[in-house]
Amino acid sequence: MADKRIKTPDELLKIMKAEAMGDICFTHILDFIKTGMTEIQVAEEIERVLLALGAEGLSFPTICVSGTRTEFPHGEPTDKVIEEGDFVTIDMGAIVDGYCGDMTRTVAMGQITDEQQEVYDIVLRSQKAGLEAVKSGVKCFDVDKVCRDIIAEAGYGQYYIHGTGHGVGTEVHEAPTLNTKSDEVLEEYMPVTIEPGIYIPETFGVRIEDLAIVTDFGIINTTKSEKELIIL
Numbered sequence: 164m165a166d167k168r169i170k171t172p173d174e175l176l177k178i179m180k181a182e183a184m185g186d187i188c189f190t191h192i193l194d195f196i197k198t199g200m201t202e203i204q205v206a207e208e209i210e211r212v213l214l215a216l217g218a219e220g221l222s223f224p225t226i227c228v229s230g231t232r233t234e235f236p237h238g239e240p241t242d243k244v245i246e247e248g249d250f251v252t253i254d255m256g257a258i259v260d261g262y263c264g265d266m267t268r269t270v271a272m273g274q275i276t277d278e279q280q281e282v283y284d285i286v287l288r289s290q291k292a293g294l295e296a297v298k299s300g301v302k303c304f305d306v307d308k309v310c311r312d313i314i315a316e317a318g319y320g321q322y323y324i325h326g327t328g329h330g331v332g333t334e335v336h337e338a339p340t341l342n343t344k345s346d347e348v349l350e351e352y353m354p355v356t357i358e359p360g361i362y363i364p365e366t367f368g369v370r371i372e373d374l375a376i377v378t379d380f381g382i383i384n385t386t387k388s389e390k391e392l393i394i395l
Protein backbone atom coordinates (compact mmCIF):
# COMPACT_ATOMS: atom_id res chain seq x y z
CA MET A 164 0.00 0.00 0.00
CA ALA A 165 1.20 3.44 -0.85
CA ASP A 166 2.22 5.64 2.06
CA LYS A 167 -0.57 8.22 2.17
CA ARG A 168 1.73 10.70 3.90
CA ILE A 169 3.69 10.97 0.64
CA LYS A 170 1.74 12.90 -1.95
CA THR A 171 1.69 12.50 -5.73
CA PRO A 172 2.62 15.43 -8.01
CA ASP A 173 -1.08 15.91 -8.68
CA GLU A 174 -1.87 16.09 -4.97
CA LEU A 175 1.04 18.45 -4.30
CA LEU A 176 -0.12 20.78 -7.05
CA LYS A 177 -3.56 21.02 -5.47
CA ILE A 178 -2.03 21.77 -2.07
CA MET A 179 0.21 24.43 -3.65
CA LYS A 180 -2.79 25.97 -5.37
CA ALA A 181 -4.73 26.07 -2.12
CA GLU A 182 -1.78 27.69 -0.35
CA ALA A 183 -1.37 30.25 -3.15
CA MET A 184 -4.98 31.28 -2.57
CA GLY A 185 -4.07 31.83 1.07
CA ASP A 186 -1.16 34.05 0.03
CA ILE A 187 -3.35 36.14 -2.26
CA CYS A 188 -5.98 36.41 0.44
CA PHE A 189 -3.40 37.48 3.03
CA THR A 190 -2.14 40.24 0.73
CA HIS A 191 -5.70 41.47 0.39
CA ILE A 192 -6.27 41.35 4.14
CA LEU A 193 -3.19 43.50 4.80
CA ASP A 194 -4.95 46.21 2.86
CA PHE A 195 -8.40 45.47 4.28
CA ILE A 196 -7.73 45.19 8.01
CA LYS A 197 -8.11 48.35 10.09
CA THR A 198 -8.36 49.18 13.75
CA GLY A 199 -12.03 49.42 14.71
CA MET A 200 -12.99 46.25 12.81
CA THR A 201 -13.97 43.17 14.74
CA GLU A 202 -12.20 39.82 14.52
CA ILE A 203 -15.35 38.35 12.98
CA GLN A 204 -15.40 41.00 10.24
CA VAL A 205 -11.84 40.13 9.25
CA ALA A 206 -12.45 36.36 9.41
CA GLU A 207 -15.55 36.74 7.23
CA GLU A 208 -13.61 38.76 4.67
CA ILE A 209 -10.90 36.07 4.57
CA GLU A 210 -13.48 33.40 3.92
CA ARG A 211 -15.26 35.51 1.31
CA VAL A 212 -12.00 36.09 -0.58
CA LEU A 213 -10.88 32.45 -0.47
CA LEU A 214 -14.23 31.34 -1.87
CA ALA A 215 -14.16 34.12 -4.47
CA LEU A 216 -10.74 32.89 -5.61
CA GLY A 217 -12.31 29.52 -6.30
CA ALA A 218 -11.83 27.56 -3.11
CA GLU A 219 -14.51 24.92 -2.78
CA GLY A 220 -14.42 25.22 0.99
CA LEU A 221 -12.24 26.05 3.97
CA SER A 222 -9.72 23.72 5.56
CA PHE A 223 -11.12 24.77 8.98
CA PRO A 224 -13.07 27.72 10.38
CA THR A 225 -10.79 30.73 9.96
CA ILE A 226 -8.94 31.88 13.06
CA CYS A 227 -8.64 35.62 13.60
CA VAL A 228 -7.70 36.67 17.13
CA SER A 229 -6.38 40.02 18.32
CA GLY A 230 -4.84 41.69 21.34
CA THR A 231 -4.72 39.51 24.45
CA ARG A 232 -6.86 36.93 22.61
CA THR A 233 -3.77 36.00 20.55
CA GLU A 234 -2.87 33.94 23.63
CA PHE A 235 -5.33 31.31 22.27
CA PRO A 236 -3.71 29.18 19.54
CA HIS A 237 -7.09 28.06 18.22
CA GLY A 238 -9.27 30.96 19.31
CA GLU A 239 -12.48 31.58 17.44
CA PRO A 240 -13.04 35.09 16.12
CA THR A 241 -15.31 37.23 18.30
CA ASP A 242 -16.86 40.69 18.29
CA LYS A 243 -13.68 42.03 19.91
CA VAL A 244 -12.60 45.20 18.16
CA ILE A 245 -9.06 45.27 16.74
CA GLU A 246 -7.13 48.06 18.42
CA GLU A 247 -3.89 50.00 18.05
CA GLY A 248 -1.02 48.01 19.55
CA ASP A 249 -2.71 44.64 19.00
CA PHE A 250 -1.14 41.64 17.45
CA VAL A 251 -3.58 39.94 15.09
CA THR A 252 -3.08 36.25 14.35
CA ILE A 253 -4.74 34.84 11.25
CA ASP A 254 -4.77 31.10 10.52
CA MET A 255 -6.58 30.01 7.38
CA GLY A 256 -6.78 27.49 4.61
CA ALA A 257 -8.60 27.01 1.33
CA ILE A 258 -9.68 23.64 -0.07
CA VAL A 259 -8.88 23.03 -3.75
CA ASP A 260 -9.99 19.80 -5.46
CA GLY A 261 -10.30 18.24 -2.02
CA TYR A 262 -6.84 19.32 -0.75
CA CYS A 263 -6.19 21.75 2.07
CA GLY A 264 -4.03 24.80 2.48
CA ASP A 265 -2.90 25.96 5.93
CA MET A 266 -1.00 29.12 6.83
CA THR A 267 -0.66 31.47 9.78
CA ARG A 268 0.62 35.00 10.06
CA THR A 269 0.72 37.41 12.99
CA VAL A 270 0.72 41.13 12.18
CA ALA A 271 0.93 44.22 14.38
CA MET A 272 -1.53 47.11 14.38
CA GLY A 273 0.55 50.24 14.84
CA GLN A 274 2.93 50.70 17.73
CA ILE A 275 3.90 47.59 19.65
CA THR A 276 5.97 47.08 22.78
CA ASP A 277 9.58 45.93 22.90
CA GLU A 278 8.35 42.65 24.39
CA GLN A 279 5.99 42.08 21.46
CA GLN A 280 8.83 42.72 19.02
CA GLU A 281 11.15 40.42 20.97
CA VAL A 282 8.65 37.56 21.10
CA TYR A 283 7.86 37.95 17.42
CA ASP A 284 11.56 37.77 16.56
CA ILE A 285 12.01 34.60 18.64
CA VAL A 286 9.08 32.85 16.95
CA LEU A 287 10.34 33.90 13.53
CA ARG A 288 13.82 32.62 14.28
CA SER A 289 12.35 29.34 15.55
CA GLN A 290 10.11 28.97 12.51
CA LYS A 291 12.92 29.62 10.03
CA ALA A 292 15.23 27.18 11.82
CA GLY A 293 12.47 24.56 11.76
CA LEU A 294 12.08 24.95 8.00
CA GLU A 295 15.84 24.63 7.57
CA ALA A 296 15.84 21.41 9.59
CA VAL A 297 13.24 19.72 7.36
CA LYS A 298 14.67 17.23 4.87
CA SER A 299 14.00 13.62 3.98
CA GLY A 300 15.52 11.25 6.52
CA VAL A 301 15.05 13.64 9.45
CA LYS A 302 12.93 12.54 12.39
CA CYS A 303 9.90 14.64 13.25
CA PHE A 304 10.88 15.10 16.89
CA ASP A 305 14.22 16.51 15.78
CA VAL A 306 12.48 19.24 13.79
CA ASP A 307 10.28 19.96 16.79
CA LYS A 308 13.38 20.15 18.98
CA VAL A 309 15.05 22.69 16.72
CA CYS A 310 12.02 24.98 17.01
CA ARG A 311 11.44 24.32 20.71
CA ASP A 312 15.07 24.79 21.77
CA ILE A 313 15.22 28.28 20.29
CA ILE A 314 12.09 29.31 22.16
CA ALA A 315 13.25 27.66 25.38
CA GLU A 316 16.73 29.20 25.23
CA ALA A 317 15.08 32.60 24.82
CA GLY A 318 13.21 31.96 28.10
CA TYR A 319 9.74 31.31 26.66
CA GLY A 320 9.71 27.50 26.65
CA GLN A 321 6.73 27.22 28.98
CA TYR A 322 4.68 29.26 26.52
CA TYR A 323 5.21 26.96 23.54
CA ILE A 324 2.12 24.88 24.23
CA HIS A 325 1.60 22.80 21.09
CA GLY A 326 3.45 20.68 18.55
CA THR A 327 5.51 22.12 15.71
CA GLY A 328 3.49 20.88 12.76
CA HIS A 329 1.62 18.21 10.86
CA GLY A 330 1.07 16.69 7.48
CA VAL A 331 -1.63 18.09 5.20
CA GLY A 332 -3.78 16.47 2.52
CA THR A 333 -7.50 15.92 2.10
CA GLU A 334 -7.58 16.61 5.83
CA VAL A 335 -5.84 19.62 7.29
CA HIS A 336 -4.26 17.55 10.04
CA GLU A 337 -2.69 14.34 8.77
CA ALA A 338 0.37 12.25 9.52
CA PRO A 339 3.22 12.84 9.98
CA THR A 340 2.94 14.63 13.30
CA LEU A 341 5.80 16.91 14.28
CA ASN A 342 5.97 17.08 18.06
CA THR A 343 8.25 16.14 20.94
CA LYS A 344 7.24 12.46 20.76
CA SER A 345 6.95 11.65 17.06
CA ASP A 346 9.78 9.47 15.76
CA GLU A 347 8.27 9.37 12.27
CA VAL A 348 10.87 9.96 9.57
CA LEU A 349 10.28 12.66 6.96
CA GLU A 350 10.31 11.47 3.37
CA GLU A 351 10.36 13.24 0.04
CA TYR A 352 7.01 14.73 -1.02
CA MET A 353 5.41 14.83 2.40
CA PRO A 354 3.76 18.24 2.84
CA VAL A 355 4.23 19.42 6.42
CA THR A 356 3.49 22.60 8.35
CA ILE A 357 6.06 24.32 10.54
CA GLU A 358 4.19 26.50 13.03
CA PRO A 359 5.90 27.31 16.32
CA GLY A 360 4.29 29.85 18.62
CA ILE A 361 4.56 31.60 21.96
CA TYR A 362 1.39 32.26 23.98
CA ILE A 363 1.71 34.34 27.12
CA PRO A 364 -1.45 34.10 29.25
CA GLU A 365 -3.55 37.27 29.39
CA THR A 366 -0.84 39.11 27.44
CA PHE A 367 -0.40 38.12 23.78
CA GLY A 368 0.69 35.34 21.48
CA VAL A 369 2.52 34.91 18.18
CA ARG A 370 2.40 32.06 15.66
CA ILE A 371 3.92 31.84 12.18
CA GLU A 372 3.06 28.88 9.95
CA ASP A 373 4.29 27.82 6.53
CA LEU A 374 3.38 24.71 4.57
CA ALA A 375 6.50 23.06 3.15
CA ILE A 376 7.05 20.07 0.89
CA VAL A 377 9.84 17.78 2.09
CA THR A 378 12.56 17.03 -0.45
CA ASP A 379 15.89 15.22 -0.37
CA PHE A 380 17.69 18.58 -0.31
CA GLY A 381 15.44 20.46 2.10
CA ILE A 382 12.03 21.94 1.33
CA ILE A 383 9.89 23.60 -1.27
CA ASN A 384 8.06 26.25 0.72
CA THR A 385 4.55 26.61 -0.70
CA THR A 386 3.78 29.63 1.51
CA LYS A 387 5.13 32.82 0.00
CA SER A 388 3.64 35.49 2.27
CA GLU A 389 5.99 37.88 4.06
CA LYS A 390 6.85 36.82 7.58
CA GLU A 391 9.13 39.58 8.76
CA LEU A 392 6.93 41.52 11.18
CA ILE A 393 4.37 43.58 9.29
CA ILE A 394 3.29 46.71 11.13
CA LEU A 395 0.04 48.12 9.77
Ligand SMILES: [Mn+2]
Nearest residue numbers: 265356358372
Ligand atom coordinates in the same frame (compact mmCIF):
# COMPACT_ATOMS: atom_id res chain seq x y z
MN1 LIG B 1 -1.59 24.03 10.86
